[in-house]
Every structure is written in structure tokens, then in C-alpha cells.
Amino acid sequence: MLPCPLCTVIPIRIQVLLAVSHICSTPYRQGADMVGNLVLHDISYQYTDSSEPLFDHFNASLSHGWTALLADNGLGKTTLAQLICGRRTPTRGEVQPSPRTLICAYCKQECVSEPEGLAEFRDDWFAESIALRDALGIGDDWGYRYDPLSGGERKRLQIACALYSRPDVLVLDEPTNHVDEHTRGIVVSHERWFLDEVCGKQ
Template identity: 35%
Template sequence: MTTTARLAGAWKTFGGVPAVHPTSIELRPGVVGLLGPNGAGKTTLLRLLSTALAPSGGRIEVTGLDVTASHANRVQARRRIGYCPQEVVYPRGMTAVSFLDYIAVLKEWKNAASRAAEVRRVLDLVHLGDRGAMKVSKLSGGQRRRLAIAQALIGRPDLLILDEPTTGLDPEQRASLRGLLSGLAGTVLTSTHQTEDVSAMCDRVLVIDDGAIRFDGTVPELIATAAGRVHLGPSACAGAVQTWKTGTGLVRSVGGQPAPDSCVVDPSVEDAYLLLRSAGRTRQGVT
């Protein structure tokens, strides 16, 4: 399968403090979920791949172009990248259509008719076709988030990078976005705190913590790391990473010493992620 993007020992520091340690990964067509706590390096990694941020060292390739080699390569690669940052600033007074038209111009769509058709296409994809004439300032928070995703979809990018795309979306809108992303032909890299989004649509999962990739594999492979380590019973398991009372009245325990009256249950992506995080804290000597 064709490689869309590659990091070869790429790393980034800010003021001498590592944000992303030397990382080597390849991204191919499909949906890749990026999980990690706040401050783990998710946004920095996404910005490196989007070419919005230059690495401190190593090499980054996008669609076969070494974007660390020259400005010309970065410009050419950016034509094949769609990027939706966590925070989007909208020019004042613009409508949804005029904002997307502005972005399309920046992406060098010079033909007005083709540009208008593309704007209409991406608006329809995010179910904002009836909001095109509305000023962005009048849109709801969820609608503005969908508009941000729409601008990243302009031009059918080979690499679509989304930083927390489901923030502000209700459950129905999140489900719709999952359907959209899972049906795209290119490579989608999306960071999220929603583990259910990962289990619902991702072909591959990357878990990053303290600037380093701690897991790289499929959803079933991630879940398998927690097999036999999640229990349900009347009381919590001693030493569990996390416990909570479920709607059945029983307590779900992730990790720890199984209680005599508990039983093993199938783990989830969230369970596996919590256990990976716990292992990471142990490596760092944090209790």
C-alpha cells in the first residue's frame, strides 16, 4: 500500500524541552487515530506532518516529497494536505460560503466556477448546505466546527489532518463525521480524546505519551493488551488503575488484583488506553 506520509527520526523541542522525541512512522490510506493526554505531543506531531511546524531534526515526507528539504517541496506538499487545527480563527463578517471560497483561493483554485462547485461539495459533506449564506458569527459552535472540517476537505487531500475534530459536536453529528471520514479514499490522521470514536472508525491507533509513541497497531491489537485485566464485581479491585460504578450497580475495575467476587469482562479501547498510560507513569517513576 502506498505511503502517504513518513517521519524518519523527526523530533521537536521548544526552548530545549522535547515536545516530540525522535519518531519514525509511516502513514498509509485509512483512518488513523492519535490518542494521548493533554500535553503529550499530539498537536505538535500533527503540526509537523501538516508542515505548519518545522522539525528540530530528522526528515518528514508527504506524498513522496521531503518537506524538510526545501520550501518548494513544502509548497507542493501543502496542495495535497488538508489541515483542521484545534482552534480556527474566522475573518469577521464572512459567510460560510465566502470563508470557504477564501480558503479555496489560498489553495490556488483559480477557476471561479470550479471553486464554487467545490465549496458547495464540501458544505454538503458536513451537512451545512443550507447554511452557506449565513454569517459564520451566527453559526452555532458545532456548525463552526463542521465548517472548519469542510475547509480541510477542499481539494480531496491525500493527507487529511484533524486536531480534535469532534469537539463541540453532538452525538448525531459525531456519528455523521465518522461515516464521512471512514469513507474517504486518502489518509486521515485524527487526534481525539474520544476513545469510542477510535473504536468506531479507525483502522490504526497511535498512542503518544510524553512526546513518544507508546503503541502503534490496530484497534483489536490495542484492546488485546488489556485482555484479562478488566473486571466487574460488587467491589473494586485492589490496586486498580481506575474504577467506577456502572449502570448495573457493579464496579468496573481496570487493572489491579482481581477481587474474589469479580469476573473478567471484555476490555474496551478506553481500558487499554488507561493501562498504557499507567505503564507510562510507572516508567517515569510517577505513582
């Protein structure tokens, strides 16, 4: 699992936040990027009802740690995140290593429905799960009464379920959309440089 110390941050609007863990021990192919990076190679993607590709010959390398995707609405942040997680397949190009070989957790913008893995998380009372509940301020009964929870409570529970899966790649899509006074300004991170840059308290 990605470690999850918390910090209170200077208010910023994060649109899409990705965390990449150590995901492999050998290069993907001859001439590949440095070991452990998630590589998007010559990615193109076009929706079936569109005459133009959303991405064309896009290349990127995501190293271990956090990466923020910042762009205007409609430019493809969510689509790119879904390509990285394997929830969409590129029209052309590849993501290496393949998302099919990784544990990818995707926290979508909406919190209307119960998050993936909720049943497993709520029924696990070993020390690690309890520590995760404590770190995110999650009530012991939240997993059994999802509908009455506030947007901020649902978002915290969604993130907890994602972390519980011990993901190689974690994506938070618009993580600040659903926040209440207890959630606002909290970010999950394990990178010292990231904390130093954005945190008012640690």
C-alpha cells in the same frame, strides 16, 4: 478529494485523526518505505523555551487511510500533527515526502476564526461542492454568516473547507470538541475496515 461517506458511530473520543491519500508514485529515496506512505524519519522537536525535546528520534510510517493519535494531554499530539502538515519544522529529522510538496489541510481545535479557504468554498456552486454541503448538512448561507453559527456548525464548515482543497494529508485535531446534536457521532471516512470497526450504522 478524499471520498466522504458518513456514518453514525458508537460514541468515542477521537483526539487527532489523520487521513493520508495516495501521495506519490515513486519511492522517496533508496531503501524508502513502501510507495505512497508518509514517513517520519528520525524526528526530534524541541520548543525554544524547553530544556527537553518533546520528541527525540521518533520514527513512523503512515499508510493510505486513517490514523488516530491517542495520548494523554500535553504529550505532543497536536505538535506531531503540525509537523506532519508542515506547520512546524523538526529540530532534526525529516518528513517524506516534504509537506511543502503536498496539499495539507489542518483542522485545528478552535473554530473562532473563519477556516482557510472559506471564500472559495462558499462561492463555488458546482456539483461537487453542493454534494459536499449536502453530505455535511451545511446551509447555503453559512459561509456568509460565520459569527452566529454554533460550534458544531462551524466545525462542519471547517471540515468542508478542508475537504474542498482536495488534500493529500488531512488532519482533524480534536474533532469532537465542537459538536451539537446534529453533529455528534458523525465521522468522515472512506475506509471500509474503519467503518466496520466503529460504526453502528452505515
